[in-house]
Amino acid sequence: MASVFGKPRAGSGLHSAPLEVNLAILGRRGAGKSALTVKFLTKRFISEYDPNLEDTYSSEETVDHQPVHLRVMDTADPDTPRNCERYLNWAHAFLVVYSIDNRQSFEGSSSYLELLALHAKEMQRGYPALLLANKLDMAQYRQVTKAEGAALANRFGCLFFEVSACLDFEHVQHVFHEAVREVRRELEKSPLARPLFISEERALSHQGPLTARHGLASCTLNTLSTVSLKEMPAVAQAKLVTVKSSRAQSKRKAPTLTLLKGFKIF
Numbered sequence: 001m002a003s004v005f006g007k008p009r010a011g012s013g014l015h016s017a018p019l020e021v022n023l024a025i026l027g028r029r030g031a032g033k034s035a036l037t038v039k040f041l042t043k044r045f046i047s048e049y050d051p052n053l054e055d056t057y058s059s060e061e062t063v064d065h066q067p068v069h070l071r072v073m074d075t076a077d078p079d080t081p082r083n084c085e086r087y088l089n090w091a092h093a094f095l096v097v098y099s100i101d102n103r104q105s106f107e108g109s110s111s112y113l114e115l116l117a118l119h120a121k122e123m124q125r126g127y128p129a130l131l132l133a134n135k136l137d138m139a140q141y142r143q144v145t146k147a148e149g150a151a152l153a154n155r156f157g158c159l160f161f162e163v164s165a166c167l168d169f170e171h172v173q174h175v176f177h178e179a180v181r182e183v184r185r186e187l188e189k190s191p192l193a194r195p196l197f198i199s200e201e202r203a204l205s206h207q208g209p210l211t212a213r214h215g216l217a218s219c220t221l222n223t224l225s226t227v228s229l230k231e232m233p234a235v236a237q238a239k240l241v242t243v244k245s246s247r248a249q250s251k252r253k254a255p256t257l258t259l260l261k262g263f264k265i266f
């Protein structure tokens with residue numbers, strides 16, 4: 001039987017151990033990373049977030065009848081990729097978000113995709129990345145065509161979706177679940193590859209920092225040379241918030257109080 005993370009794979013359904021998936025959301029400020037994350041977790045659209053908070057959330061999902069323990073890191077890089085090791089070393093897959101009404105955010109997403117491609121090359125394994133064109137509801141202010149988004153995604157071999165954090169939940173959920181499926185496909189190709197358990201010494205530092213070759217501010221990969229699980233860089237200002245069940249929350253079955261991006265959500 002094929003296995004995922006050393007555990008029996010789905011198909012056996014409800015009784016199989018959950019697949020653990022870490023997902024990092026990347027993109028320029030204002031692209032809608034927090035709005036999409038909160039929409040996925042709570043089905044709600046909240047219009048303002050603290051841009052400096054970087055949170056990691058945890059949610060129990062079921063994807064194709066398989067239980068999945070999904071952790072979502074809503075990153076908060078200032079303008080360009082910064083101290084990227086914290087998510088590069090942690091995530092199994094990445095959602096790169098830009099806003100269709102902002103060309104700069106589209107250009108920013110290209111930098112993130114280049115960074116991820118380089119990371120995959122350095123690590124000699126694939127890291128699924130999905131390109132998300134957010135704010136589809138703002139189509140009248142569109143600065144980036146769908147064709148441009150699709151072409152960029154195609155260049156980096158990633159899936160592409162146009163979404164909106166303030167339109168239907170199902171589409172946003174579909175995108176997050178697609179990321180899980182991509183991780184599963186990648187594991188089927190190379191089941192032993194797990195970014196969380198890099199423990200052996202790796203001679204990457206001689207290749208020089210990512211910045212030097214790529215022009216990405218403060219973003220170096222040379223710390224990977226000695227990284228181990230214990231040494232994983234802490235998520236800056238992260239609070240781990242467990243969202244028991246987004247569906248239960250939205251139906252308000254229980255008076256759940258959760259802190260999301262500094263907001264209290266009942």
Ligand SMILES: Nc1nc2c(ncn2[C@@H]2O[C@H](COP(=O)(O)OP(=O)(O)OP(=O)(O)O)[C@@H](O)[C@H]2O)c(=O)[nH]1
Nearest residue numbers: 029030031032033034035047049051135164165166
């Ligand atoms: N109309 C519309 N507005 C959105 C959408 N997604 C996010 N916004 C708005 O865009 C602004 C930025 O959204 P955030 O979710 O904070 O963006 P972010 O990428 O997390 O930005 P930082 O936290 O600064 O990194 C907020 O005012 C949101 O309300 C969307 O799909 N449609």
